[in-house]
Amino acid sequence: MARPNEVVAAALQEYADLISITGGDPFRARTYEKAARGVAGHSADVATLDLKGLAQIPGIGKSTAEKIVELLGTGRMAALEELRAKVPAGVRELMAIPGLGPAKAMTLHRELGIASVDELVVAIEAGRLSGLRGFGAKTAANILHGIEVLRHSGGRVLISTALAVAEEIVAALSALPGCERCTYAGSLRRGRDSIGDVDILAASREPEPIMAAFAELPLVGEVIARGPAKTSIRTNDGLQVDLRVVPHESWGAAMQYFTGSKEHNIRVREIAVRKGLKLSEYGLFRAEDDELVVSATEEEVYGRLGLPWIPPTLREDRGEVAAAREGRLPRLVTEADIRGDLHTHTDLTDGVSTLEEMLAAARKRGHRYYAVTDHAKNMPMQRMTDAKMLAQRRRLRELADQGRMALLHGTELNIDPDGGVDWDAGFLAGFDICVASIHSHFTQTPAELTNRLVKACENPYVNIIGHPTTRLIGRRAPIEPDWDAVFDAAAATGTALEVNAFPDRLDLNDELIMRARERGVKFAIDSDAHSTVHLDVLRFGIGVAQRGWLTPADVINTWTLPKLRSFIAAKRRAA
DNA sequence: GCCGTTTTCGGCCCGACTGTTTTCAGTCG
Secondary structure (H helix, E strand, C coil): CCCHHHHHHHHHHHHHHHHHHCCCCHHHHHHHHHHHHHHHCCCCCHHHCCHHHHHCCCCCCHHHHHHHHHHHHHCCCHHHHHHHHHCCHHHHHHCCCCCCCHHHHHHHHHHHCCCCHHHHHHHHHCCCCCCCCCCCHHHHHHHHHHHHHHHHHCCCEEHHHHHHHHHHHHHHHHCCCCCCEEEECHHHHHCCCEECEEEEEEECCCHHHHHHHHHCCCCEEEEEEECCCEEEEEECCCCEEEEEEECHHHHHHHHHHHHCCHHHHHHHHHHHHHCCEEEECCEEEECCCCCEEECCCHHHHHHHCCCCCCCHHHCCCCCHHHHHHCCCCCCCCCHHHCCEECCECCCCCCCCCCHHHHHHHHHHHCCCEEEEEEECCCCHHHCCCHHHHHHHHHHHHHHHHHCCCEEEEEEEEECCCCCCCCCCHHHHCCCCEEEEECCCCCCCCHHHHHHHHHHHHHCCCCCEECCCCCCECCCECCCCCCHHHHHHHHHHHCCEEEEECCCCCCECCHHHHHHHHHCCCCEEEECCECCHHHHHHHHHHHHHHHHCCCCHHHEHHHCCHHHHHHHHHHHHHHC
16 A cells, blocks of 8 residues: 555655646645645655644645645545546646647647547547647647657656666767767756656757767657757667767756756755745856856855755655755765675576685675575575585585685575565574565465564564565566554664565665665665676665665665674674 | 745746747746
8 A cells, every 4th residue: 555645645645746737826735836846756655644743844835734734544535535526547647748748738628529548549640639639730749659659658658778778979069079068967966766768968059960870870860849948769679868968068057957856946946046046057146137146166156045066866865955955964875885785696696606706706896795695495496505605605615715705695585475585594594694675475465474573574684675565666566565564663673674676676765765764674685696797786775775866875785794794693693 | 725934825946848829828846
């Protein structure tokens, strides 16, 4: 079951959309959008707050607070239901089509009675849109195309996919003679766990040749928009990429602007307005006479607004602006803080690289310690046996003297439907460290899943719960136990939760990390590498960890080896 | 509907591009 904050935020967002569609006051619609963001980003459970507590959340006043109380108390929101009665559900879905907003959706419904995407397709193909004000032949074609794109891609891609595209484009544009600077911004720079589109920023006195080169790159499938300051394309694989070219002196303001998020930028601009300033992608200006104040670096822009530079991974309007203003931004964990990897595989089970190859790659990467954690015997397809595991341990001990990277022998246990694991205490005691993960029976009830994970945490030999939600981005939904109960068990037992860095997992995600951290949980950022090339995916896990506001103290694999060993020993001793 | 280091009323972030318009509305980020 979704947490109350998400339920409330979804209702407020729907209410805002319906106000827009029905032609209501646009400022009222924006108020509810803002309230939805406020609720979604609020750390406390809204179900525990009274009217007064709710009104403390930015963007929520008396009227919205009353609607929230009504929704949580009765499961209904009368004002929302009233609008729902006026607008068929399908009309709101029309807004998901690129190029179709509330105004056009309303026109289609009012003039033609269209109430679903399917009906819209039929209407366009029958030529019923011609003559409708604002709907020319080109608009009709664009809508059909938008529906095609929507149905085909579903929108977002993995961060690893987007990064590869971005790096290719940045390299190509950087090589152009007139290009002074070029990099990516947007959600990719913020390290989101999936990417809707890629934003590229370039600095040049002469934008036109750069725009032209961009539109003609081999990976371009179609050009969506082409102007002097901005060009948008879709790649052959369906990923949208926007290029903005700005003057060199605007670089900082432009980076700030195009990194976003939209919500963060609104928050920052509000501060600017209050100081009699105006912030755009071209710089920070005095409102009264448009005189430029600063624009060259992000540090200057934030600085002039009375803020320290805010790391991109925090820029989601989740309290970072207030924290910055009060000088309590966290010292975020970075890749340089990571001393070792605690969840990796070899070809003894489903990895593709040998033990020796994995160790060599890890040494090259500079790890101080490294845990080999192949699958345990209850994963039948892995054909693991006690003897094979013990043989690997002997080999690892022999290799231990060869370098300054300490070697830990571990395993990735399988958490069975009842919360048990592959081996008894006697055998488990021989491992230096154990990860335990769910690999099957994802459809248990939330109560069963909760018990299962809590029981795994209570096992004195389980040090890390691997990929806790088991989600595969775009392919498998996360399991939904009572997370707060699981987090409390992890914190109480000294069990770390994994931030699995594999790009199709990124599990836990940022929001669960924040919730877990507030309950005192420790984390391990692991690659879950199945080959030597996977060791570098840690960077994606670092991004997600930063988005969860994690500091080195929160992450056990930034600790020194003695400290890590005592964390493990303490749990065993407590049993 | 919300909000206040100019404000309890009158504002509400800002600019680019497209399509359809003859000066601008709608959409997007």
